[in-house]
Amino acid sequence: MLERIVRWARRKSPWILHFNSGGCNGCDIEILDLLTPRYDVERLGILKEASPRHADVLLCTGPVTRQSRDRLRRIYEQIPAPKWVVAVGSCSCSGGVFRDGYNVLGGIDQVLPVDVYVPGCPCRPEALIDGLARLLEMI
Amino acid sequence: MTEWLSVLFALLVFPGFGFLLACALAFQWIDRRVEARLQGRVGPPWFQPLADLIKLLAKEDVLPVGANEIACAALPMVSLAAVLTAALYIPVGGWVARTFEGDLIVVLFLLSIPALAYFLAGWLSVSVYSVVGGSRSLLQFFSYEVPFLMALSGPAILSGSWSISRIAAQQSQAVWLALVQPLGFLLALVGLIGKLKRSPFDIPKAKSEIVAGPLTEFSGRKLALWHLTMHIQMVVGIFLLVNLFLGGSDVGVTIPGVLIFGIKALFILLMLSVASALYARLRIDQLANIGWRVLAPLALAQMLATIWIGGG
Numbered sequence: 332m333l334e335r336i337v338r339w340a341r342r343k344s345p346w347i348l349h350f351n352s353g354g355c356n357g358c359d360i361e362i363l364d365l366l367t368p369r370y371d372v373e374r375l376g377i378l379k380e381a382s383p384r385h386a387d388v389l390l391c392t393g394p395v396t397r398q399s400r401d402r403l404r405r406i407y408e409q410i411p412a413p414k415w416v417v418a419v420g421s422c423s424c425s426g427g428v429f430r431d432g433y434n435v436l437g438g439i440d441q442v443l444p445v446d447v448y449v450p451g452c453p454c455r456p457e458a459l460i461d462g463l464a465r466l467l468e469m470i
Numbered sequence: 471m472t473e474w475l476s477v478l479f480a481l482l483v484f485p486g487f488g489f490l491l492a493c494a495l496a497f498q499w500i501d502r503r504v505e506a507r508l509q510g511r512v513g514p515p516w517f518q519p520l521a522d523l524i525k526l527l528a529k530e531d532v533l534p535v536g537a538n539e540i541a542c543a544a545l546p547m548v549s550l551a552a553v554l555t556a557a558l559y560i561p562v563g564g565w566v567a568r569t570f571e572g573d574l575i576v577v578l579f580l581l582s583i584p585a586l587a588y589f590l591a592g593w594l595s596v597s598v599y600s601v602v603g604g605s606r607s608l609l610q611f612f613s614y615e616v617p618f619l620m621a622l623s624g625p626a627i628l629s630g631s632w633s634i635s636r637i638a639a640q641q642s643q644a645v646w647l648a649l650v651q652p653l654g655f656l657l658a659l660v661g662l663i664g665k666l667k668r669s670p671f672d673i674p675k676a677k678s679e680i681v682a683g684p685l686t687e688f689s690g691r692k693l694a695l696w697h698l699t700m701h702i703q704m705v706v707g708i709f710l711l712v713n714l715f716l717g718g719s720d721v722g723v724t725i726p727g728v729l730i731f732g733i734k735a736l737f738i739l740l741m742l743s744v745a746s747a748l749y750a751r752l753r754i755d756q757l758a759n760i761g762w763r764v765l766a767p768l769a770l771a772q773m774l775a776t777i778w779i780g781g782g
């Protein structure tokens with residue numbers, strides 16, 4: 332019973348933290364679209380938090396570069412459990428256009444366990460909402 | 471035995487924890503919803519504050535190395551306790567748990583404990599952001615608290631009593647004090663926004679500047695308690711203003727007092743939401759300037775005028 336209530340609460344209030352580990356900023360702007368009147372994800376209970384300590388879901392954009400790898404890992408570790416990771420955009424799914432760069436390691440899944448992949452360059456806000464909805468179903 | 475039961479009832483159900491919790495969640499939802507509607511958004515569903523609270527309570531609780539663990543656990547509890555205690559002295563719908571001559575002063579002191587705890591929380595949780603946020607919150611405290619206190623002393627001087635329920639009762643025979651002292655009411659509202667650290671005075675927790683202010687390093691249960699403290703503080707503050715300026719729950723009118731009280735409280739809540747949707751965040755130096763150059767002199771003038779005309 333208690334477990335069911337907690338699971339319900341988690342599904343209804345995922346707070347997101349957004350981190351760009353080396354993308355072109357295109358996907359980040361699409362993430363900000365989610366907060367605008369047109370897409371308004373607050374109706375799903377999603378809030379954008381600034382501190383990793385308050386967040387539940389880590390939204391990653393961009394490929395992982397050698398520079399950002401340690402920071403990404405550190406931010407992931409700062410999020411209290413239970414936590415989930417969503418890879419947003421082609422870059423963070425596979426490396427995308429930056430794939431063969433000398434300083435690029437590849438997608439987010441090279442460093443962190445990814446729960447949902449949202450492809451697209453940049454991904455559409457609708458796709459992003461769909462990805463988040465799939466994540467919430469998984470929870 | 472029955473006395474004990476009634477004390478327990480007052481502490482746990484009405485007007486204690488249960489009632490305040492329900493009010494806090496409801497007010498929180500109305501506030502978020504109104505703000506979203508004003509921005510052309512849909513806003514969260516009604517159970518959102520409850521889901522947030524349960525989720526935070528069930529989350530892992532971590533603190534950075536070097537933070538003072540005991541203090542960080544005690545501070546949110548102390549401030550929550552202070553706010554809940556303050557609520558006992560505030561009449562709701564013509565009903566009050568405890569009252570004595572001078573309880574207004576006690577309530578004001580209890581309501582300023584969370585501000586100090588907030589500062590200490592920032593100071594003790596070893597993060598640059600929280601230290602900056604903590605010092606900002608202290609500076610903000612000094613800017614709004616003085617005009618707030620002076621504005622609230624207006625009704626007390628006019629009715630010749632420092633007991634909240636007596637001030638409220640006197641207005642139901644005469645006219646609402648918000649009509650006699652519109653300036654004082656406005657100053658008290660501004661002071662309340664500062665006290666609740668709501669936008670446009672959310673300087674200590676400015677998201678785009680210093681992450682989350684003093685609460686940056688708090689997570690899980692402690693964060694939930696902090697949020698709960700803030701939300702209950704909002705309820706208590708609104709109830710206080712209703713009693714002091716809007717005549718509480720006009721006794722003697724045909725409509726039940728609780729209903730009237732609720733409508734008045736919603737009116738003040740609406741004003742707070744509109745203010746936070748309307749104005750952008752000030753800088754801390756701007757707030758200090760406004761607090762000491764505009765609000766404090768106005769409040770002083772209001773107080774002196776009240777003493778001169780009314781208090782005699």
Ligand code: SF4
Nearest residue numbers: 354357420421422452
């Ligand atoms: S997926 Fe495309 S838009 Fe998104 S960060 Fe990569 S290159 Fe930019």
